[in-house]
Amino acid sequence: MFRRWCIAFVGFVFLGVAANAAQGQNPFAGDAKAAKLGEYQFRINCAMCHGLGARGGGRGPDLTRAVKKHTHSDADMFQVITNGIAGTAMPANGTNGQGVGMTDEEIWQIITYIHSQEVKAPTQPLGNAAHGKTLFYGDANCSLCHMVEGKGGRLGPELTGVGGSRTRDAIIDSVRNPSRRLAWGLTESMKEFPQEYESVTVVTADGKRIKGVTLNEDNFSVQIMDMNEQIHLLDKNKLLSFQKTRESAMPKYGTDTLSDKELEDIMAYLTSVGAK
Amino acid sequence: MRERRACGRFAIGVFACGLIASTLAHAQVTFERLVNSAKEPQNWMTYSGDYSGKRFSGLDQVNITNARTLVAKWVYQTGATGKLEATPLVVDGILYATAQDDRAFALDARTGRPIWMYQRQIPSDIRPCCGHVNRGLAILGGKVFMGTLDAHVVALDAKTGAVVWDVIATDYRTGNSFTVAPLAVKGLIVIGISGGEYGVRGFIDAYDADTGERKWRFYTVPGPGEPGHETWEGDSWKVGGAPAWNTGTYDPVTNQIFWPTGNPAPSNRGEGRAGDNLYSNSLLALNADTGKMSWYFQFTKHDEHDWDATQIPVMIDAGGRHLIAQADRNGYFYVLDRSTGKLISANAYGKTTWSDTKDAEGRPVANKEASPTLEGRTVCPGALGTTNWFSPTYDPQTALFYVTARDQCDIFSTAPQPYEAGHAYYGSAYFPSEEAKPYHGFLKAIDPATGQVKWKFEHTSPTWSGVLSTAGGLVFSGDAEGNFIAFDAEAGKPLWHFQMGSAVYAAPMAFAVDGKEYVAIAAGSALYAFGLP
Numbered sequence: 001m002f003r004r005w006c007i008a009f010v011g012f013v014f015l016g017v018a019a020n021a022a023q024g025q026n027p028f029a030g031d032a033k034a035a036k037l038g039e040y041q042f043r044i045n046c047a048m049c050h051g052l053g054a055r056g057g058g059r060g061p062d063l064t065r066a067v068k069k070h071t072h073s074d075a076d077m078f079q080v081i082t083n084g085i086a087g088t089a090m091p092a093n094g095t096n097g098q099g100v101g102m103t104d105e106e107i108w109q110i111i112t113y114i115h116s117q118e119v120k121a122p123t124q125p126l127g128n129a130a131h132g133k134t135l136f137y138g139d140a141n142c143s144l145c146h147m148v149e150g151k152g153g154r155l156g157p158e159l160t161g162v163g164g165s166r167t168r169d170a171i172i173d174s175v176r177n178p179s180r181r182l183a184w185g186l187t188e189s190m191k192e193f194p195q196e197y198e199s200v201t202v203v204t205a206d207g208k209r210i211k212g213v214t215l216n217e218d219n220f221s222v223q224i225m226d227m228n229e230q231i232h233l234l235d236k237n238k239l240l241s242f243q244k245t246r247e248s249a250m251p252k253y254g255t256d257t258l259s260d261k262e263l264e265d266i267m268a269y270l271t272s273v274g275a276k
Numbered sequence: 277m278r279e280r281r282a283c284g285r286f287a288i289g290v291f292a293c294g295l296i297a298s299t300l301a302h303a304q305v306t307f308e309r310l311v312n313s314a315k316e317p318q319n320w321m322t323y324s325g326d327y328s329g330k331r332f333s334g335l336d337q338v339n340i341t342n343a344r345t346l347v348a349k350w351v352y353q354t355g356a357t358g359k360l361e362a363t364p365l366v367v368d369g370i371l372y373a374t375a376q377d378d379r380a381f382a383l384d385a386r387t388g389r390p391i392w393m394y395q396r397q398i399p400s401d402i403r404p405c406c407g408h409v410n411r412g413l414a415i416l417g418g419k420v421f422m423g424t425l426d427a428h429v430v431a432l433d434a435k436t437g438a439v440v441w442d443v444i445a446t447d448y449r450t451g452n453s454f455t456v457a458p459l460a461v462k463g464l465i466v467i468g469i470s471g472g473e474y475g476v477r478g479f480i481d482a483y484d485a486d487t488g489e490r491k492w493r494f495y496t497v498p499g500p501g502e503p504g505h506e507t508w509e510g511d512s513w514k515v516g517g518a519p520a521w522n523t524g525t526y527d528p529v530t531n532q533i534f535w536p537t538g539n540p541a542p543s544n545r546g547e548g549r550a551g552d553n554l555y556s557n558s559l560l561a562l563n564a565d566t567g568k569m570s571w572y573f574q575f576t577k578h579d580e581h582d583w584d585a586t587q588i589p590v591m592i593d594a595g596g597r598h599l600i601a602q603a604d605r606n607g608y609f610y611v612l613d614r615s616t617g618k619l620i621s622a623n624a625y626g627k628t629t630w631s632d633t634k635d636a637e638g639r640p641v642a643n644k645e646a647s648p649t650l651e652g653r654t655v656c657p658g659a660l661g662t663t664n665w666f667s668p669t670y671d672p673q674t675a676l677f678y679v680t681a682r683d684q685c686d687i688f689s690t691a692p693q694p695y696e697a698g699h700a701y702y703g704s705a706y707f708p709s710e711e712a713k714p715y716h717g718f719l720k721a722i723d724p725a726t727g728q729v730k731w732k733f734e735h736t737s738p739t740w741s742g743v744l745s746t747a748g749g750l751v752f753s754g755d756a757e758g759n760f761i762a763f764d765a766e767a768g769k770p771l772w773h774f775q776m777g778s779a780v781y782a783a784p785m786a787f788a789v790d791g792k793e794y795v796a797i798a799a800g801s802a803l804y805a806f807g808l809p
Contacts, residue, residue, distance in 0.1 A: 039691075040691040040692065040693050041700075043689065043691040043704075043705035044691055044693075044700065044702055044704075044705045047705055047707065048705075048707055048708075052689075094403065095358075095407075101403055102700070103403075103698075103699060106699070106700075179712070180712070181712070182712075188757075188778075188779070189778070189800075190359065190778050190779045190781075190800060191737075191756055191757065191758075191778075191779045192737065192738065192740070192756055192779065193715060193737045193738070193756070217736055217757075218736050218755065218757030218758070218759055218775075219735060219736050219755055219757065219759055219761065219770070219773070220759065220770075220773055246712050246713055
């Protein structure tokens with residue numbers, strides 16, 4: 001609300017800025033034909049991460065949620081699509097180097113399409129966030145490897161934002177089926193593929209066995225975090241053995257170890273944190 | 277001319293004057309020098325190093341016995357964002373290259389210190405498909421030549437970088453651009469257009485190197501009344517694509533230019549353009565003087581997977597035959613007779629699922645099930661292809677063809693789009709397949725005689741680096757993690773590497789100055805030169 005007040009006030013005082021705000025208005029708002037064109041543009045430009053139907057692809061957030069973390073208006077959405085979001089995998093329009101960028105008109109069509117797909121979130125979360133938090137830091141052992149708001153382990157991905165950026169289905173799948181799609185780790189500028197959370201076991205020249213996850217890797221070196229969160233910097237040609245597997249270091253949580261209800265509670269916790 | 281007068285005026289000793297005169301004479305790159313480039317391996321005067329496209333350097337000072345001692349000699353930062361994709365030229369100690377946003381520059385090739393810089397003022401509304409990239413220059417006489425993102429061809433004074441002429445090839449606002457390094461042939465500058473993502477009508481142009489006057493244009497999509505026009509449905513030819521965005525090669529014996537073409541538009545949707553869609557995804561043999569086509573070979577007919585055939589066509593002479601080989605984006609390695617364009621062999625060199633049969637000529641034919649659908653179908657290779665634009669190399673010493681390759685399958689899903697001038701015109705979307713690890717990247721050594729892969733080196737992840745071979749028994753390439761690597765050309769074992777700090781989207785080349793060999797490659801936004809300590 002404060003934000004809206006600010007914009008209104010500034011717009012009132014500075015006519016030039018008011019003109020810019022007018023530019024921030026979606027010329028196709030509610031236009032079904034534009035939404036259809038936007039659907040094609042979305043498939044081509046956005047669906048790789050945000051999934052077909054904008055429901056999230058395991059990589060990018062579910063955009064069918066009416067409340068979005070980084071955008072509060074069409075103008076915000078236009079800004080985010082145009083410039084990307086610093087510090088996230090969301091690129092600026094036309095900068096991923098592999099395709100044509102979108103025209104302003106096409107961006108507005110995409111925004112119109114996204115709105116056409118939005119569903120209202122349930123007013124009450126399905127789970128109990130407080131109990132989810134207890135499980136996360138307690139019996140479910142999530143925090144042994146995952147950090148949320150500065151507390152927890154370092155071996156797995158940091159999860160503070162995950163509830164706000166990943167779809168419910170993607171989070172459930174990564175708990176029930178952690179090896180099916182490994183989480184992305186370090187993303188380097190200009191490198192096509194991010195590092196993934198692959199599991200690795202090496203034997204060093206002095207016979208020491210190290211088990212952990214790859215923080216990064218190239219043809220000649222590997223950076224590993226072991227199960228005790230120690231970082232090992234190794235040259236591959238000096239290792240007696242180097243074995244990498246796409247079997248996640250995270251145990252597979254079946255319903256016998258974590259019931260659907262318990263998982264729902266953890267989801268509610270992560271969602272409550274991620275929405276902040 | 278001016279230099280000789282200077283010699284006379286200052287009455288420098290006869291010996292010294294002779295030396296200066298000979299150096300200056302060498303500064304002019306003639307067509308004869310380009311034809312005989314093998315005689316001066318210290319220079320790299322065309323995009324692929326010579327007219328044959330081999331990207332092979334005759335230098336052997338850096339070799340399998342000392343490659344492990346290579347060190348970085350200098351680094352030049354272009355100061356631009358995005359990918360530096362250029363291969364530099366080196367002539368008589370001066371390095372010439374382009375960079376992102378249509379920059380060009382000349383450096384002291386020994387030190388990397390700039391001599392001149394050119395920065396084009398590009399319009400703000402250009403929308404090239406794949407970054408503000410440029411892959412390099414051509415050199416002829418006292419000028420260097422570049423194509424620009426706003427579809428101009430520009431000649432720069434090789435000594436100053438000053439614009440000598442600047443001509444408009446076509447309208448950039450409909451999606452046309454130049455990213456390719458031109459090829460200087462005789463007195464002409466040959467160049468092909470980019471824009472297959474926008475439904476341009478592709479062409480290859482030749483400009484008079486002295487004046488910039490256009491001497492010929494070959495439209496890669498034939499117009500009404502021209503042979504091949506019948507391979508397009510209705511008016512689809514008008515926006516048929518078939519761009520020509522990678523540098524061709526030239527056979528001085530037959531005076532033929534071999535230039536490859538890209539995808540028909542829309543790239544991933546065949547509906548509305550029924551037919552073979554000539555001359556998309558083809559290799560064209562054009563008369564260098566007239567641009568008249570003597571033969572064509574189409575690698576992928578009626579393409580629906582964005583498999584541009586814009587890979588470097590490499591001339592190979594073996595067993596008394598005059599061949600041309602291309603590792604195609606569609607996953608097959610083709611060998612043709614370059615006198616006739618007749619197919620000799622086509623063998624898969626990576627993971628392919630799109631073809632189970634070959635036609636009477638031996639060309640792989642697409643399965644019906646490979647066509648994209650609304651729900652999506654998994655096809656290998658994916659849209660980026662088994663290889664892409666990055667240069668391969670052919671080493672005459674090992675008789676092997678080296679190419680950067682990837683195994684990656686994509687789900688191709690149609691997304692019908694109307695054509696609108698200057699807007700993206702793909703007609704589909706693609707996603708990595710559902711495999712747990714959907715990509716693998718390699719450097720592969722192919723025996724052109726058999727089409728078999730003799731060795732392969734698996735990279736940590738797929739790279740966009742080209743490959744160089746040298747008389748020192750080495751093959752050089754870069755990886756996506758930023759390493760520049762020297763391999764033993766016979767065995768495929770890495771002998772040396774250097775971490776350049778950013779992914780490679782360029783091809784290496786080699787040159788020598790003052791008797792010292794250098795190997796150069798771009799990574800990130802910088803150009804690196806390596807040599808012996």
